[in-house]
Amino acid sequence: MTEAPAHDRGTRSREAILDTATDLMSRHGYAATSISMISAACGLPASSIYWHFGSKDGIYVAVLQRARITLETALPSIDVPGADVAQRLDSFLEALTVVFQRHPHGTKLLLGLSMLQQSASAEAVAELHRYRDTLMAWARGALSRVFDLGDRPEVSEELARFTLRTASGTAVARWFEPAASLDIEPLRVALRALAAHRSGVPAGKTPRVGHP
Amino acid sequence: MTEAPAHDRGTRSREAILDTATDLMSRHGYAATSISMISAACGLPASSIYWHFGSKDGIYVAVLQRARITLETALPSIDVPGADVAQRLDSFLEALTVVFQRHPHGTKLLLGLSMLQQSASAEAVAELHRYRDTLMAWARGALSRVFDLGDRPEVSEELARFTLRTASGTAVARWFEPAASLDIEPLRVALRALAAHRSGVPAGKTPRVGHP
């Protein structure tokens, strides 16, 4: 154990730092997480952290990047199984639940860190967008299969956006009730109704919204 | 102007501090907002800020409290006008849009600051919950009127929860696209479908959700 290839030592340390940084930053937010907190929690001195990542912002970018890559390899196939719409919708919602539960970092990071605004570096903002785009692309593709929307990409887009907003809103709700789950049932009803609505209404016959 | 009643001077300063603190904290988050930033932005020295609020946490609590009170007095009547369901739903969604656009502090604060977790004081957490409860109570009451759900409080509750989660999700989405609006249309369709679903299904006939 102790004579592990010296080559791996650095890699292991790097991962350990990323683990603790992911945990702390998703719980406290970027600004409230200090290098010394990370150092104390993972056992490595601050200088090692700087050697690996160069700056606090560098850690943040690396954390986001790794989270996205993990998410990408973990996302179930877009080829949602199921014979009819109901079955495919079930499959999709089940996959969504799994993603939501197994990868809370993503949503938490988007929440807890996204308010950097001006303070965030360009790379950090880019990584944040990449993470969101990954989720959107998956949801769009999967929902297109579920409702067979190959010829109506704008409907898939709307359904995906709606789904992600519901998921984000649930992540927010979790702060108040940590046990809050994704509430699959209303989402199922809403998605079916929305898909039906958009199929029946040939795009354009949108009832007035009422913006004086 | 300069000879304003000396009595008001303190009150005015207090309000000025709260204004800038609300702005800065909702943009950068609690941790990333420093006393010196507030001091520089509002022109008063740090010691005045401490004289008024005692601590940084005290500012946060006061900011939340004032935001909630402002919201409460601004919330439209729960007595949603309209002859039929469609009209009342329109009224409700319009009111929701106004609240969402005119009081972005609330959602932003819930987002930007809610990740305090352990670091937050008990009072801060209490205020945060009070803010959320205010919104929930309003949405619950209004939706009960819209769909005439006086005898089914659990349905009003579900609809309100769904509505607030959508709104929260939209607030999150705004970070990526600052112009993102509330997407009234899908919400309308979803709420109608949900209400109809719950009216037709006598509570209990919930299709399996699929948790192995």
Added chain:
DNA sequence: GTCTATAGAGGGATAGAC
């Protein structure tokens, strides 16, 4: 109530031995 000045702690980041 508002100011100047400052204490005391902790932040991010680096130097240089090993």
Added chain:
DNA sequence: GTCTATCCCTCTATAGAC
């Protein structure tokens, strides 16, 4: 790659004159 030690800065909070 990892360590100890440290620089410099900003932070929260307070003291005390006005």
